[in-house]
Amino acid sequence: MSSPGQMNNWAGNVAFGPTRVVTPRDVDELCAAVASAAAAGERVNTVGTAHSFSAIADTDGALVSTEHLRRIGPIDEVSGWVTIESGVRFAELGDWLNHRGWALHNLPSLPHITVAGAAATATHGSGVRNGNIATAVAALDLVLADGSLRRFVDGDPEFSGVVVALGALGVVARLQVRVRPAFDVAQSVWLGAGLAAVLDRFDDVMSSAYSVSLFTNWQHDVIQQIWVKATIDDAPFDASDLGATAAMSDVHPVGADPAACTPQGGVSGPSHERLAHFRSGFTPSFGAELQTEYFVDRRDAAAAAQAIRSIADRLASVILISEIRTIAADDLWMSTAYGRDSVSFHFTWRLDPVGVSKVLPLLEDVLESFDPRPHWAKLTAVAPARQLGRYPRADDFIALCTALDPNGTFRNRAWQS
Numbered sequence: 506m507s508s509p510g511q512m513n514n515w516a517g518n519v520a521f522g523p524t525r526v527v528t529p530r531d532v533d534e535l536c537a538a539v540a541s542a543a544a545a546g547e548r549v550n551t552v553g554t555a556h557s558f559s560a561i562a563d564t565d566g567a568l569v570s571t572e573h574l575r576r577i578g579p580i581d582e583v584s585g586w587v588t589i590e591s592g593v594r595f596a597e598l599g600d601w602l603n604h605r606g607w608a609l610h611n612l613p614s615l616p617h618i619t620v621a622g623a624a625a626t627a628t629h630g631s632g633v634r635n636g637n638i639a640t641a642v643a644a645l646d647l648v649l650a651d652g653s654l655r656r657f658v659d660g661d662p663e664f665s666g667v668v669v670a671l672g673a674l675g676v677v678a679r680l681q682v683r684v685r686p687a688f689d690v691a692q693s694v695w696l697g698a699g700l701a702a703v704l705d706r707f708d709d710v711m712s713s714a715y716s717v718s719l720f721t722n723w724q725h726d727v728i729q730q731i732w733v734k735a736t737i738d739d740a741p742f743d744a745s746d747l748g749a750t751a752a753m754s755d756v757h758p759v760g761a762d763p764a765a766c767t768p769q770g771g772v773s774g775p776s777h778e779r780l781a782h783f784r785s786g787f788t789p790s791f792g793a794e795l796q797t798e799y800f801v802d803r804r805d806a807a808a809a810a811q812a813i814r815s816i817a818d819r820l821a822s823v824i825l826i827s828e829i830r831t832i833a834a835d836d837l838w839m840s841t842a843y844g845r846d847s848v849s850f851h852f853t854w855r856l857d858p859v860g861v862s863k864v865l866p867l868l869e870d871v872l873e874s875f876d877p878r879p880h881w882a883k884l885t886a887v888a889p890a891r892q893l894g895r896y897p898r899a900d901d902f903i904a905l906c907t908a909l910d911p912n913g914t915f916r917n918r919a920w921q922s
């Protein structure tokens with residue numbers, strides 16, 4: 506246990522306010538720490554690597570850090586399930602799996618974060634057939650307020666409610682994650698596609714490789730970069746009919762040093778080194794930034810994009826870059842892709858909280874008719890109650906919170922008003 510000192514999230518826009526920070530060295534210590542905090546009437550929240558832009562990992566009680574819970578294994582080669590402790594980061598899991606001939610199905614843009622933190626917020630990569638990270642979770646062990654461990658396995662009645670849990674049900678001690686045989690990916694980048702051409706053929710473009718991302722700052726009728734992550738099963742990608750040209754050298758989404766990016770140029774290699782955009786030893790993205798993201802039904806992709814383009818001038822002073830990705834539908838109650846194949850509109854903003862707070866209501870206004878679900882870990886002006894209203898199983902989730910945590914030990918003031 507330690508006094509907190511000044512703790513911030515990765516972006517520095519959230520100053521954490523815990524009364525103390527607990528860093529258990531193993532699962533037994535974790536259970537004991539949660540039980541004693543709850544018995545003392547403290548609220549408890551969990552933090553992974555604190556890469557969320559919202560206050561979702563903050564608390565006014567005890568903050569449990571999973572930093573020392575980093576054990577990986579064993580892997581069950583028959584079921585394809587690997588057991589990990591909840592502090593394990595994608596970077597270390599990717600290496601561990603690759604050495605044994607296995608891989609995760611997908612990655613977010615950065616491998617620096619914990620798998621548990623990513624699953625808790627429905628963090629995702631891209632790919633029309635790829636579910637978010639939480640969809641790879643096959644089972645988990647949850648520490649409840651009394652310090653007991655409760656195991657949930659895919660197929661259990663509550664399972665779809667406990668994976669994307671926003672830290673609100675307890676502390677995940679261990680996860681079992683579905684993996685697949687290792688596979689190679691070749692990443693290439695195309696520059697300067699026409700926005701209208703891409704939107705006209707949106708499904709074709711996004712389905713044309715294992716994972717496709719579009720980058721634009723919305724200021725012109727242009728998709729500035731198309732990042733294509735292809736497997737051996739994908740046909741060659743050619744965006745010349747979209748007005749694009751193949752990048753002749755490596756690029757960074759916001760024009761920073763591409764050395765921070767995973768290998769490009771169509772050179773094939775292990776998927777864990779290419780499905781993320783950024784390398785683990787480098788600062789991901791721009792660094793000094795804020796982020797926002799909205800998920801809408803993929804069928805609304807073109808209309809929603811046009812709506813954003815219509816207010817491009819209002820975004821100009823704060824936008825660094827926007828990324829458009831696709832996520833396969835799932836059945837996880839609080840997942841941003843629950844029940845619908847989704848497209849996500851991500852915004853990397855300048856580190857200007859006041860400027861960003863002014864554009865969020867405008868964006869949310871033009872997207873309102875598409876029933877947008879904001880990313881749980883990013884900035885939004887949508888009030889918590891309205892956010893919950895966009896999830897058909899929200900009432901079931903709230904009932905699960907009450908059932909598993911009747912005293913509200915894990916209640917999070919950031920979104921459970």
Ligand SMILES: Cc1cc2nc3c(=O)[nH]c(=O)nc-3n(C[C@H](O)[C@H](O)[C@H](O)COP(=O)(O)OP(=O)(O)OC[C@H]3O[C@@H](n4cnc5c(N)ncnc54)[C@H](O)[C@@H]3O)c2cc1C
Nearest residue numbers: 553554555556557591613614619622625628629672677882
């Ligand atoms: C540069 C950058 C790039 C990003 N790129 C993407 C992207 O490509 N796609 C995307 O979807 N998101 C992206 N994000 C957002 C990021 O994926 C989420 O913020 C993610 O939740 C961060 O993981 P973390 O380990 O830092 O979790 P934290 O921020 O520490 O915690 C997030 C939530 O998970 C809960 N939690 C963490 N561990 C546990 C546990 N053991 N038990 C119970 N609850 C737990 C916390 O209580 C909190 O509610 C990005 C963020 C940054 C800073």
